[in-house]
């Protein structure tokens with residue numbers, strides 16, 4: 001009998017082999033089964049991203065491997081405490097109020113929480129993230145919080161269609177990233193640029209991504 005998860009192992013291996021040095025593959029695991037995520041881990045994936053705090057906790061408890069966990073979904077302030085406990089990096093910080101909640105919870109936990117600022121690179125009011133023109137000011141404010149460390153930026157961009165359509169979104173995010181690198185931050189260290197998904201990760205890498213977040217290209221189409 002063939003292993004029903006062997007396609008995951010193969011996809012993960014192929015992606016890992018393709019990655020240039022300095023680019024981290026985060027497996028986006030929303031709606032996947034623990035056995036599927038375990039298969040990806042067995043193939044060598046060490047970083048995982050989840051969109052939901054409670055589901056992430058269930059998944060982490062069920063997996064026999066530790067790995068590094070990134071919060072990649074919209075985070076509600078009332079889940080800040082749990083998020084600080086569970087995740088190694090929060091990629092979706094996009095407001096001062098959420099920063100305040102995370103800083104307080106990180107202080108209570110006695111840690112410094114690494115965060116990325118989510119950029120609304122398409123400047124669509126209905127989408128998450130801070131507008132590119134407001135990002136520098138937000139980072140400079142968050143930089144004052146003693147229990148947070150801004151390590152870079154994250155953006156979504158279009159998930160479907162021609163991968164080239166995503167390039168302007170990634171480029172706009174990289175421009176904010178470069179201008180932040182020129183600022184003198186107290187705690188922040190601008191080193192991570194999280195952008196690119198199954199459809200667009202190659203374009204994202206060309207535009208300077210250091211983290212790509214890939215779901216369907218590893219696990220197959222998402223169950224509805």
Ligand SMILES: *Cc1c(COP(=O)(O)O)cnc(C)c1O
Pocket residue numbers: 028030051072073156159196197198199213214215216217
């Ligand atoms: C689901 C998701 C991904 C991965 O998307 P795929 O198209 O399945 O690769 C990346 N980032 C975020 C924030 C996601 O929610």
